[in-house]
Amino acid sequence: MIGFIAIFFLLYVVVLLTAVTLATAFIVGGIVLIAYYHNIYTVILGLALSVLGGMVLFFLIRFLFNKNTPVNPYRTEIHAGSHPQLFDFIARLVGETRITFPQKIFVVPEVSANVFYKTTFLSLLWPARKNLEIGLGLVNSLNISEFKMVLAREFAHFSRRSMKLGSYVYTLNKVLYNMLYENHSWNEMMIRWSGNGSLPGFFAHITTLIVNGMQYLLRKLYHLINRQYMELSREMEFRADALAVSLAGTAAAISSIRRMEMSSYCMDSCMHKLQELAECGQRFSNVFSVQRALITYYAGQNNIQLDAQELPLLTDSYFHTFLKSRVQLREQWASHPTREDREARYRQANILSEPATGSAWQLFSQPETLQQQSTQQLYDLLEPDEGGYDLIETATFVNSITQRHRLYEYPKAFNDYYDNRSFAPMPEDTFLPYTTAAEESISMQEIYHPEVIRRMRRFYRDQQDVETLQAIALGQFQTRFFEFDGRKYRAAEARILARKLAMHVEQEQRWLASQDRLAIRYHYNRALHHGPEAAAQLQEKYRYILMHQAFANRLNDQVVHIIHHISQLFNIGAGNIDQVWPCVDELTKECWNFRRLLHEVMNSKGYSGCLTEELYNRVMQFRQQDCVFVNDHVPDYAAIQELHEITSSVMEQYNNSNILYKNYSWSSYCVQNQLDNIPLKxxxxxxxxxxxxxxxxxxxxxxxxxxxxxxxxxxxxxxxxxxxx
The missing domain is CATH 4.10.810 (Virus Scaffolding Protein; Chain A)
Incomplete structure (x- = not known):
């Protein structure tokens, strides 16, 4: 790793000196022309060369000295006088891990723990003091032993000499990445200069070519550095885990990483709802009590037991219910090991330790006050307090979540068969009556048997894996190796595996189609017991669902196209300014196509009524505007964001309306017919x-x-x- 960094700096100096020499040559050449050749043409040419050289030097300095130091706005510093038990706990842990005490300690409303410092060139020459960031969402979901494990893992990155060298490499890698990929101010400046007339645009274009050439060479070498860094970082994580598990024990290490996964999911749900409710004039008084309530609710939905502190006991059987992808891009995510890899190391260490099962909140003084202050800070940054809002109780919110879940939940009799999938088109001979013998040989329990559900989920998993293998074969994933069913393969072998797996997927697709036909015909024949009118009504409901699905697919495809062009626009750097305007033109074209679909939604009897009143009004205002996304020769990011929000909201609400219709007009009808016709229920x-x-x-x-x-x-x-x- 050090060798690659040395090569990078050598190339960096060579490229920098070359660019400076070229800029100086432009300036000197312009001055010489003006001084020795006295005519209007040489003066204009000399001034042009001098301005070009000056611009190259100016933008080169702006490019090299990039000030991109992101600051978490939610950080709140805490002190030993306010939380003495926490600082004593950290002091003991600092002594055990042999690092210096953090300069400052902050709390944030997240599920994380992080040791951070300024990543600048100066910090490479003179070590910067470390700061500790503690996520209150993390504290809210762990006991004291698990909290110790998480903090010890962060401290361990700076505890040993080899780990300190790794932190140095991390700092350098971050500085290089910021300069090459996150130089937003330089990119925006180049876009503005390119749009200010023909002459400044010409100079900006020449300057961009020079700096873009520098970026190209440095990025090529940075890819090699980053690949080595990812391998080094993975080993650093294992070393940090080894020290942390020796202090906290194997049991705490395993339970902490599992609870963090669930807690992060629940906290993300809280943050999503927080903004959504704020727009409706509602607020949480304590977002962390809502997070705990969601953890309890999620545990109940998945039959997970709780301990004395009402924290979930996540066993191996819970994780076995999830189907993992058979394709693993280990190299793609090598900087951090997977949960399974970490747990394997924890079990191998087999460190026995007396657990401290009390809540991590016991280390804080007045935890509820701290939670409310952090919640208020969230709202202050999200939307300044202007009054006129209502506080929503945790129980009320969880009750609304429960009702919404029941609203979109299919009847239990289907055993999740129709969840997250479309209804299949059926040939006309599907809606024909059974013979008596055939009807007696088929039951609803057999059609929706758990093994049928597992086979169907494996089919969708394999279908996605085929796409992943094809992407590897086409080079869309930059990886040399990958794993398939735990075995390592080269990227060149992905095409063969994709072909074999695709054949299996095709067979399973035919099986699923026959299974869908069997299910639909079964419910149709059950409806016949209520008479021809009931059977015809069931058939009409199914056709209506297919009509909505077809339109939803068109709508979803259109929204995907729009989001794709938006992401392309945001990813265009200063070196590719010429690509900005064609991308804006494509986005405008897709916007008009989306507006045509909106016309169908608003005016067709079959599609109208699927939008809420608020979204309906926003859509009406949106339809009165033109699809213009450029303002003063710069992309209008506010208009682009509005387009993104409108398209996403319309797609979400329309798809939700389809789910509700499937659930209440067709699924419930099928279940009712089934119950009425089963003899001797x-x-x-x-x-x-x-x-x-x-x-x-x-x-x-x-x-x-x-x-x-x-x-x-x-x-x-x-x-x-x-x-x-």
């Missing part, structure tokens, strides 16, 4: 059982009455009448 069986018992009891009572009258020597005709009764 539990409720009906119970009725018959009670009726039989009543008849038996009545017969016994009457028989007892006859016997009593006989024994009482009543007249025979009276006994005869009683028997008849």
């Amino acid at each position: 539990p409720a009906l069986t119970l009725r018959i059982f009670l009726l039989l018992n009543l008849c038996v009891f009545s017969a016994l009572a009457k028989a007892f009455a006859v016997i009593w009258r006989i024994l009482s020597f009543q007249p025979v005709n009276t006994v005869h009448r009683t028997f008849q009764q």
